[in-house]
Amino acid sequence: xxxxxxxxxxxxxxxxxxxxxxxxxxxxxxxxxxxxAIVGPNGAGKSTLVQAILDLIPxxxxxxxxxxxxxxxxxxxxxxxxxxxxxxxxxxxxxxSVAELVGLGWNKNYKEIQRQKKQGKFxxxxxxxxxxxxxxxxxxxxxxxxxxxxxxxxxxNQAIGTLSGGQLKRVLLAYCLVMPRKLLILDEAFAGVDVQxxxxxxxxxxxxxxxxxxxxxxxSHDINMVSNYCDRVICLNQTIICTGAPAIALSAxxxxxxxxxxxxxxxxxx
Amino acid sequence: MxxxxxxxxxxxxxxxxxxxxxxAIVGAVLMGMLGGLLGSFVTLRQLSFFSHAVGHxxxxxxxxxxxxxxxxxxxxxxxxxxxxxxxxxxxEKTDLASDSILSIILSGALAIGIxxxxxxxxYRGNLMAVLFGDILAIDRKxxxxxxxxxxxxxxxxxxxxxxxxxxxxxxxxxxxQGIAVELHRYCFIVLLSLAxxxxxxxxxxxxxxxxxxxxxxxxKLISHHFRRFLLLSVxxxxxxxxxxxxxxxxxxFASGPSIVxxxxxxxxxxxxxxxxxxxxxKKFS
Numbered sequence: 001x002x003x004x005x006x007x008x009x010x011x012x013x014x015x016x017x018x019x020x021x022x023x024x025x026x027x028x029x030x031x032x033x034x035x036x037a038i039v040g041p042n043g044a045g046k047s048t049l050v051q052a053i054l055d056l057i058p059x060x061x062x063x064x065x066x067x068x069x070x071x072x073x074x075x076x077x078x079x080x081x082x083x084x085x086x087x088x089x090x091x092x093x094x095x096x097s098v099a100e101l102v103g104l105g106w107n108k109n110y111k112e113i114q115r116q117k118k119q120g121k122f123x124x125x126x127x128x129x130x131x132x133x134x135x136x137x138x139x140x141x142x143x144x145x146x147x148x149x150x151x152x153x154x155x156x157n158q159a160i161g162t163l164s165g166g167q168l169k170r171v172l173l174a175y176c177l178v179m180p181r182k183l184l185i186l187d188e189a190f191a192g193v194d195v196q197x198x199x200x201x202x203x204x205x206x207x208x209x210x211x212x213x214x215x216x217x218x219x220s221h222d223i224n225m226v227s228n229y230c231d232r233v234i235c236l237n238q239t240i241i242c243t244g245a246p247a248i249a250l251s252a253x254x255x256x257x258x259x260x261x262x263x264x265x266x267x268x269x270x
Numbered sequence: 271m272x273x274x275x276x277x278x279x280x281x282x283x284x285x286x287x288x289x290x291x292x293x294a295i296v297g298a299v300l301m302g303m304l305g306g307l308l309g310s311f312v313t314l315r316q317l318s319f320f321s322h323a324v325g326h327x328x329x330x331x332x333x334x335x336x337x338x339x340x341x342x343x344x345x346x347x348x349x350x351x352x353x354x355x356x357x358x359x360x361x362e363k364t365d366l367a368s369d370s371i372l373s374i375i376l377s378g379a380l381a382i383g384i385x386x387x388x389x390x391x392x393y394r395g396n397l398m399a400v401l402f403g404d405i406l407a408i409d410r411k412x413x414x415x416x417x418x419x420x421x422x423x424x425x426x427x428x429x430x431x432x433x434x435x436x437x438x439x440x441x442x443x444x445x446x447q448g449i450a451v452e453l454h455r456y457c458f459i460v461l462l463s464l465a466x467x468x469x470x471x472x473x474x475x476x477x478x479x480x481x482x483x484x485x486x487x488x489x490k491l492i493s494h495h496f497r498r499f500l501l502l503s504v505x506x507x508x509x510x511x512x513x514x515x516x517x518x519x520x521x522x523f524a525s526g527p528s529i530v531x532x533x534x535x536x537x538x539x540x541x542x543x544x545x546x547x548x549x550x551x552k553k554f555s
Binding site: 088 | 316432436439442443445446493494495497
């Protein structure tokens with residue numbers, strides 16, 4: 001078994017939205033090949049935390065390192081990072097097919113750039129020519145494989161504006177799967193997906209983690225699925241209330257501390 | 271009663287022999303292609319009203335050119351560019367809705383333009399040309415400028431096509447992939463503002479927006495594949511320009527409005543055809 005390395009490191013992260021302190025002094029680390037869930041009530045700052053990690057919103061203080069580097073200095077390593085936002089807002093009449101959308105996640109010259117950089121031969125001329133050249137077979141095959149893996153291959157020629165909420169989530173996951181990633185960040189990516197679909201997604205994430213060493217950070221409201229599939233849970237309510245393995249972090253006392261009085265847990269089985 | 275200004279093929283061929291007519295046709299096709307190319311992203315990024323506002327702001331540049339006795343065309347370019355960048359800056363840096371900002375800039379620019387024009391002594395023919403344009407008056411310099419702009423736009427958009435699509439579709443996901451969203455937006459606005467400025471001489475402030483919006487909107491009705499949509503938009507932009515110029519020559523209509531009329535008819539025809547096709551599709555499925 002290979003040694004686990006730190007994929008994401010968050011230190012003393014504080015985020016203000018106007019005068020409101022949305023996140024206070026959050027610190028944690030993610031190791032490679034792990035699946036971590038952030039849980040907490042609405043307004044706890046889960047999406048804000050994810051957006052701050054990804055540098056989509058400014059942070060007031062704190063340090064964030066992804067793959068050992070500040071996010072602003074990730075460069076080509078960004079292609080090893082996949083992200084599905086909570087709300088993928090887009091113009092429903094946007095003329096783009098499912099296969100084209102998934103293809104946007106593909107960086108065909110990624111491997112070649114890495115090879116050339118290692119040899120000290122990297123050329124922007126090559127990168128530009130590769131970018132504007134017609135779609136290659138490797139990309140078409142990768143798109144098809146990603147769509148098959150998320151059970152969305154039959155949708156490949158459909159316009160994305162015609163997809164249901166659950167279908168769109170499958171396609172967005174395929175967008176992330178079209179090339180190998182080291183870190184996948186999912187912000188309530190399974191909201192709107194039916195029970196069987198959610199179970200399929202968690203199984204797929206488990207495969208990616210175990211077979212390909214992907215690291216997953218996900219925001220979730222599904223405590224039962226988190227208990228069954230995640231290695232670690234971060235209970236968040238502005239700051240970290242508790243963290244640890246699901247059996248510990250999701251204890252009745254910790255959930256009460258995170259969600260407040262009135263919280264009760266309903267079991268479902270799949 | 272004869273509606274035709276040109277009644278025989280030989281007369282039409284003779285008309286096409288004139289250098290000004292050849293320049294006008296080449297210019298119209300180039301502008302049709304440029305409008306179709308940039309217009310694809312204009313319609314998807316909800317910038318239709320943006321080009322309208324920049325077009326009206328061009329009035330300030332033209333009036334300043336006349337007042338300062340400089341070439342109005344060369345004043346048009348920097349003024350359009352400045353207004354385009356200012357509008358985008360306000361949109362990005364304030365919480366106000368973009369249509370409010372565009373209305374504010376458009377109204378302010380129009381007011382400045384009208385006040386400045388009142389200071390012009392004597393003949394104001396240049397100002398009428400700004401409003402309605404004259405494609406037959408475009409010269410060699412205008413054509414070179416249009417070719418350069420078309421080449422720059424094509425290189426910029428095609429070399430970054432995937433990034434352009436992603437940042438148009440969802441800026442947050444684009445940012446995570448390392449795409450410099452703001453820089454790309456400013457680069458696009460620079461190209462768009464220059465395209466509006468160049469097209470104003472040919473079709474005027476009042477119709478310039480049609481070149482950007484109608485071909486792309488027509489293409490959007492037909493295709494839901496991005497590459498096909500982009501290609502169709504460019505093809506419709508150039509084809510309607512040629513047909514519009516022929517219509518203009520045949521009926522002795524003003525050239526700019528003739529092209530826009532053809533674009534409009536093609537849009538309405540495409541809309542009707544797609545509705546019918548969908549209805550038949552539903553019926554037979």
